[in-house]
Amino acid sequence: MPKLAANLSLLFREHAFPDRFAAAARAGFRAVEFQFPYEWSETALAQAASDAGLEVVLHNLPAGNTAVGELGIACIPGRESEFREGVEHALRYARALGCRRLNCLAGIAPAGIAPGRLAETLAANLRFAARRLAVDGIDLMLEPVNTRTVPGFFLCRSQDALDVMDAAGEPNVRLQYDIFHMQVMEGDLSSRIEALLHRIGHIQLADAPGRNEPGSGEINFSNLLAHIDRIGYAGWIGCEYHPARDTLSSLAWARPYL
DSSP: OOEEEEETTTSOTTSOGGGHHHHHHHTTOSEEEOSOOTTSOHHHHHHHHHHHTOEEEEEEOOOSOGGGTOOOOTTOTTOHHHHHHHHHHHHHHHHHHTOOEEEEOOOBOOTTSOHHHHHHHHHHHHHHHHHHHHTTTOEEEEOOOOTTTSTTBSOOSHHHHHHHHHHHTOTTEEEEEEHHHHHHHTOOHHHHHHHHGGGEEEEEEOOTTTOOOTTSSSOOHHHHHHHHHHTTOOSEEEEOOOOSSOHHHHTGGGGGGO
16 A cells, blocks of 8 residues: 655645644654755754654755745756755754655756756766765655746756766665656656656655645546555655645545555
């Protein structure tokens, strides 16, 4: 049966962030993920997860200045030192939280820089981060993001990510396959997930086109989740969607899995 993790950055927003752990546990989740935990102390979040009896399965590396629209800096030449500092910052949180996966967002491609140079910068940053995280037994995820939601994002298709992963050459760099993003960019979800299964380290879901809960859009999640289970994916699936109304009512689709 698929194992669902609540993404606390988007779900249970009816509560203050530290209180979302307990809310997720009450709803039946055994695991959580989130995007950027850095506004709160790692010890406080670790205590909240422990008190709720939840496993923390994923969070993101720092992504630059999100207030001005940055969504990752890993592909940007000249910001390598900032990226490395971010890896250390994320590692401190991962250790406190017992989190074994960190996600790297490549970022929006700056104008005027050749794609080849951006890819080289990204591969070098991935190589550094992967080697640093491997010491603690942590895997590094790399996530393609659709360019309708985030215009100009550097990695927008599965193969884009795989090419950079191959260039990085580190065994603990894995593909983060976000069903919403890849439905927008590629479609053919069942076949692609099966073909990429040996490279996938984490899956996330939301329906398309609105990025709301399953059942709100065009994806047949009943069939897709059964297929993912059937082909042997044993990892967590992060519920990273915007509830159309409140979180609890948006979880009707998830009841059989919780």
